[in-house]
Structures are given as C-alpha cells and as structure tokens.
Amino acid sequence: MHPVAQVLALALATYILGGLVLKVIASRKNGPLPPGPKPLFLVGNVVDLPKSHDWFTFEKWGKQYGDVVHVSALGQPIIVLNSHRACLDLLEKKSSIYSDRPRLPMGGDLIGWKNAMALCPYTDRFRSMRKYLGQITGPRNAKQFWELEEQETKRFLRIIYDDSLKSGSKGEMLPHRIRGLAGSIISIISYGYRPLSDNDPVIGLADKAIRQFSLATAPGAWLVDVLPAMKHIPAWFPFASFQRTAANHRETLESMVNIPYNTVKEQVATASGHHSFAHDLAQRNETDKSQDDGHIIKWTAASLYSGGADTTVSAIYSLFLAMTLYPEIQKKAQAQLDAVLIDRLPTLRDREEGSLPYIEALVKEILRWAPVGPTGIPHRLTQDDQYRGWHIPKGSLVISNIWGITHDETIYPDAAHFKPERFLDEEESSQPDPRPIVFGYGRRVCPGQYIAEQSLWIAAAMILSVFSISPVPGETPKFEYESGTVSHPKPFSCLTAARSSKAKALLESLEINSEVIYMPSSRDNHI
Numbered sequence: 001m002h003p004v005a006q007v008l009a010l011a012l013a014t015y016i017l018g019g020l021v022l023k024v025i026a027s028r029k030n031g032p033l034p035p036g037p038k039p040l041f042l043v044g045n046v047v048d049l050p051k052s053h054d055w056f057t058f059e060k061w062g063k064q065y066g067d068v069v070h071v072s073a074l075g076q077p078i079i080v081l082n083s084h085r086a087c088l089d090l091l092e093k094k095s096s097i098y099s100d101r102p103r104l105p106m107g108g109d110l111i112g113w114k115n116a117m118a119l120c121p122y123t124d125r126f127r128s129m130r131k132y133l134g135q136i137t138g139p140r141n142a143k144q145f146w147e148l149e150e151q152e153t154k155r156f157l158r159i160i161y162d163d164s165l166k167s168g169s170k171g172e173m174l175p176h177r178i179r180g181l182a183g184s185i186i187s188i189i190s191y192g193y194r195p196l197s198d199n200d201p202v203i204g205l206a207d208k209a210i211r212q213f214s215l216a217t218a219p220g221a222w223l224v225d226v227l228p229a230m231k232h233i234p235a236w237f238p239f240a241s242f243q244r245t246a247a248n249h250r251e252t253l254e255s256m257v258n259i260p261y262n263t264v265k266e267q268v269a270t271a272s273g274h275h276s277f278a279h280d281l282a283q284r285n286e287t288d289k290s291q292d293d294g295h296i297i298k299w300t301a302a303s304l305y306s307g308g309a310d311t312t313v314s315a316i317y318s319l320f321l322a323m324t325l326y327p328e329i330q331k332k333a334q335a336q337l338d339a340v341l342i343d344r345l346p347t348l349r350d351r352e353e354g355s356l357p358y359i360e361a362l363v364k365e366i367l368r369w370a371p372v373g374p375t376g377i378p379h380r381l382t383q384d385d386q387y388r389g390w391h392i393p394k395g396s397l398v399i400s401n402i403w404g405i406t407h408d409e410t411i412y413p414d415a416a417h418f419k420p421e422r423f424l425d426e427e428e429s430s431q432p433d434p435r436p437i438v439f440g441y442g443r444r445v446c447p448g449q450y451i452a453e454q455s456l457w458i459a460a461a462m463i464l465s466v467f468s469i470s471p472v473p474g475e476t477p478k479f480e481y482e483s484g485t486v487s488h489p490k491p492f493s494c495l496t497a498a499r500s501s502k503a504k505a506l507l508e509s510l511e512i513n514s515e516v517i518y519m520p521s522s523r524d525n526h527i
Contacts, residue, residue: 030384030391034070034079036061044072046226052483054219055374055403058082062404068390073226077396078219079381082404084411084432087441090387091379091400095442100380102397105224105231107216110246112253115295117303118377119217122443129300133447136189136277137304142450146348149185149455153462154345156181158510160467160496170472170493171320178316179207179309185455186308190301191260192267192276202260203309209256210310212249214484217377219399257302264301277301307448308455311372314488315456318370322418323469324477324494329418330469333358334499337465343502346461348454359461361420366456367406368434369418374403374487376440405437416479466503470495 037048048071050057061069062082069080081087091098100122101108108114117133120126135141156177163173180195183203187193195203215221224230224242235243260278267273268282278301285293323330336358337346350356378397385392392398407415412422412431422431435453439446446452463469471477477492498504 030393031386032390033077034068034387034390034392035065036070036080037065039072043074044076045078046073049073049219051221052218053374053481054483055401058375058399058401059404059407062401068387070390076226077393078378079392079396079398080401081398082401083408084405084437086387087400087405087437090385090392090398091441091444094385097382097385098379098398099443100382101444102225102378102380103228104217105228106222106242106246107213107225110224110231110243111212111216111249113213113217115257115299116306117300117447118213118307122382125296128296129303130443130447132277132281132297132300133304137448137451139450142454143348145185145189145451145454148188149451149458150347150462152181152185152188153455153458154510155184156459157462157466157507160463161498161507161510164467164496164498169495171496172491172493174320174494174496175313175317175488175491179203179313181459182312182316182455183207183309185312186305186451187260189277189308189451190305191264191278192274193260193263205252205256205259206306206309209249209252210306210486211484212252213306214310214486216246216249217485218483219375219378219397256306257298260305261298261301277304304448307446308451310486311446312452312455314370314372314486315366315452316459317489318366319456319460319463320469320494320496321477321479321489321492322366322369323464324471324492325479326418327470329362329420330464333362333420333460333464337461341465343506345506346458346465348458350461351454351457356461357424358420359457359464361423363453363457363460364423364434365418365420366460367438368412369406370481370487370489371402371406371434371438372486373438373440374401374481375485376400376402377444377485379442379444400441402438406434466498466507467496468499470497 037045039045040047058069058080059082061080067081067083067086069082071078071080081090101119103109103121104114104119108119113119114121117126117129120129136144159177159180160174163169163177180200180203183200183206184195187195187202187206193202222242230242233240233243235247237243261282264273264276264278264282268279268286273279278297281297281301282294285297336356340346340350340355346356346359351360354360376399378399381392381394381396381398384394406412409415423433424430435449439449472493472495475493477494478490480490481487482490498507
C-alpha cells in the first residue's frame with residue numbers, strides 16, 4: 001500500500017474507533033437510545049441504510065420500531081421521525097437546538113451548497129438570509145406576484161396547447177415545459193430576468209445544479225458524508241472519484257450563483273435593469289460596500305432561485321400524473337370550474353374569495369400524495385436532549401420522514417389513493433391540512449411556501465379549466481418517483497387536449513409575447 005494510503009487508512013480507523021468508544025460511554029451515562037435496527041460492531045447500521053428512496057425504508061422502520069427510530073453509521077447517530085407529533089415536539093417546540101444543518105462534506109463543503117440557505121448552519125448569516133427572504137415571501141407580500149404568476153401560466157397554457165396539436169405528441173415535452181414555467185416565474189422574481197426560451201441557458205444551468213444538489217445531499221449516498229476526514233483525500237487517490245464529481249458539481253453551482261447576480265450588479269452600476277429581489281438588495285447595498293453583505297445577498301438570491309425552480313416542477317408534474325390516473329377527480333374539478341367561471345380563466349382572486357374549494361382541496365392532495373421533498377433535509381441537534389425517556393445525542397442528524405407521515409393510514413385513510421375530498425370541510429372525515437408537514441418544520445420551514453402554493457394553485461386551476469388530460473390508449477402510467485432530496489415523477493405518457501370549443505377559443509386568444517411584469521419597486525415591497 002502507498003505510504004500516503006497507509007497514513008490515511010490509519011487516521012480513518014482511529015477516527016472511527018475513537019468516536020465509537022466515546023459514543024458508547026456517553027450512551028451508557030445518559031440513558032437508552034430510541035429503538036431501531038440492531039447495529040453491527042464498529043460500523044453500526046451502514047449496511048441497513050437505503051441506497052435510494054430512503055423514505056420507504058424509514059416508513060418500514062417506523063412500523064417496526066415506532067415513530068422515533070435510531071440508527072448509526074460509523075458512529076454518526078441518525079434519528080428518523082415518522083410522526084407529525086414527534087416532529088412538532090422536537091423540530092418545532094425545541095427549534096432552538098434542532099435548527100442546525102448537518103455538515104455534509106460532499107454537498108456542503110466540497111461542492112459549496114453550505115453557502116445556500118438549504119445547508120447553511122443555524123448562524124447569524126442564516127438569520128440574515130431568512131430575514132431578506134421574509135420581506136417578499138411572507139403570506140402578505142407573496143400576493144404581489146399574483147399577476148406575474150397568472151401571466152406566466154397563461155404563456156404555459158398556450159405552449160402546451162401548441163404541443164398538443166403536433167402529431168404523435170404523448171406529453172414528451174411536458175416536464176421541459178413545466179420547468180420553463182417554474183423557472184420563468186422564479187427568475188423574474190429573483191433577478192428580473194425573463195428566460196429567452198424553453199432552452200434558455202440560465203434555466204438549463206439551474207436545472208443542472210439543482211439535480212446535482214438532489215443527488216449530492218441524498219442520505220447515505222456518499223461515504224465521505226459518514227467519514228468527513230475523507231474530504232481531504234486528493235482526487236488522484238484510489239476510491240476518490242467523489243472528489244472529481246464534486247469539482248464538476250462545484251463549477252456548475254458557482255456558475256448558477258454568479259452569472260445572474262453579476263448581471264444584476266452590472267445593471268445596478270449602470271442604473272439599468274428591472275426591479276427584482278437581487279436588484280433592489282444590491283442597489284441598497286451600494287451605500288454599504290461590506291463584502292459580507294454582498295456575499296449574503298448573492299447566495300440568498302441563489303437560494304430563492306434554486307428553491308423555486310425545481311420544487312414546483314415536481315408538484316405540477318404530479319398534477320398531470322394524478323389527473324391521468326384519476327379521471328373522475330378531473331371531472332369533479334372541472335364541474336366546479338365550469339359552475340364558477342363564465343368564459344374566462346381563473347385567477348388567484350378566486351382563491352382568495354374561496355369560490356373554488358375543490359381546487360383548493362386538490363392542491364392539498366397533490367402535496368400530500370406526492371410530497372416534493374419526501375424526507376426534507378436533515379436537521380442537526382446542537383446539544384444532548386431527552387425525549388420520552390430516550391437519550392438523543394448531540395450532533396444527531398434528525399430526519400423527518402415526510403412521505404411516511406403523509407401516507408400514515410391512521411391519519412390519512414386510503415393514503416395511496418388520490419382523494420381531494422379528504423380535505424373538504426363538509427366531509428365528516430375531513431383530515432389534517434398537509435401543508436404544515438410537507439413544507440418542513442421549525443425554523444427550517446420552506447421560506448417560499450406561499451409563492452409555491454400560489455404557483456401550484458393557479459397552474460392547477462387554469463390547466464383543468466381548459467384541458468382534458470388522459471392516458472395514451474394502451475398505456476397505463478405508474479405511480480413511480482425518482483430518488484433524491486427533491487423527488488420527481490418518472491417520465492410518463494399522457495394526452496392533453498382542449499376540452500371544449502370554448503376552451504379552444506380561450507387558448508387561441510392567448511398570446512406568447514416578450515412583455516414581462518416585473519416585481520414592484522422596493523418602495524412597494526418594503527425591501
């Protein structure tokens with residue numbers, strides 16, 4: 001063995017064994033750990049950790065061991081929460097010690113996502129970023145984007161309609177079109193930038209970076225996350241292919257963060273450009289040349305952009321899948337739309353007025369049935385804790401199994417089936433709103449949830465008001481989702497067509513132009 005390899009191997013073995021000894025001593029002193037699969041000597045539950053779709057394994061553990069499960073990987077304690085009650089008790093009520101993020105050597109350190117809100121440690125920097133975002137993403141301020149979201153969704157409808165007229169179309173372009181819709185909305189909000197086309201390079205760059213993030217942060221996907229000392233191994237070393245992967249992903253991330261922000265900075269310097277989140281904050285920062293502030297603004301804008309450019313894509317694609325699989329649900333939604341709307345498209349004002357309760361219930365069911373982040377991003381405990389007589393060690397990674405909670409039959413009977421009726425007030429069996437679950441817990445709740453909800457609602461309402469979505473004859477789509485931190489439906493075929501002559505006339509009246517509605521000025525949105 002190469003001398004360098006010998007030294008590294010010895011260091012790793014010492015690190016693992018020393019950590020395990022300290023943890024065994026601590027556990028005996030502080031009380032029992034929560035139940036879980038029996039660990040192996042030294043390595044713990046490394047062989048038990050799932051390689052993909054971890055939420056299914058976590059759900060199985062929950063049924064076998066209870067709603068709080070403990071596993072370990074080479075000395076790293078991991079706590080899996082499989083109930084809403086446990087998540088509230090720990091991540092909400094004790095948020096002061098459960099709001100940190102794990103130090104993920106792969107996604108955080110080597111690639112650089114630790115600078116974004118998703119993996120940013122719970123520090124003053126994180127609080128500054130959240131404060132900036134809260135000024136435009138809160139429930140009241142998010143209303144300023146209604147017109148923008150409606151305009152971009154109308155463009156999307158026309159594009160989908162044109163696709164449907166092409167011979168042999170089976171919805172192959174649908175994921176691409178949805179990504180263009182979500183990317184356009186969030187890039188205008190973040191940077192005041194309207195993508196040039198569906199193949200816009202900025203949108204493509206964001207798509208690539210976000211997919212890489214999902215892979216790089218998947219629990220158990222990288223050995224270096226379990227053995228942090230490995231991040232110091234040089235790229236030429238055997239078994240260090242992760243270093244080359246990290247370098248490639250880091251280049252993508254830096255381009256996604258810097259290219260649009262540098263453009264905004266140039267616009268501010270020349271008194272040009274349009275109002276946007278990044279533009280207004282960068283303009284204000286011109287009076288204070290603090291390098292740290294500029295860095296925080298850049299990464300906050302990138303966090304807003306990357307978060308909104310992918311999660312809504314999954315939810316809207318799930319809408320098409322649900323309507324393909326459940327035609328009777330589609331008919332119920334369209335019956336209500338037809339009763340309320342008279343020769344017009346729905347607006348977000350209809351939502352505020354509560355005139356389309358079935359659409360509201362349908363959107364909730366999309367979020368429950370196919371949660372975008374099935375396990376969220378792990379929290380990290382910053383000090384020892386006690387819960388139900390169990391010891392939860394400092395440094396534990398705490399994972400909320402959102403999938404398991406939203407598919408818990410004791411809360412959501414017949415959970416595998418798509419049933420918006422479960423959220424209608426007139427139903428005696430009305431079930432809990434899934435939004436406090438699917439958008440995360442405590443001080444790590446998704447800051448852009450209100451913008452995301454608006455985008456999903458107006459997309460669902462407009463799409464169903466004019467389109468009929470159906471399976472391709474002879475083909476039956478499956479309820480299958482990709483693995484990763486953000487999970488998308490696997491590609492499927494479906495047919496989308498104007499559902500009536502009135503719908504066709506509405507669609508053909510929509511114009512695809514380059515006019516953009518930009519966000520209001522800083523005087524209006526209080527940035």
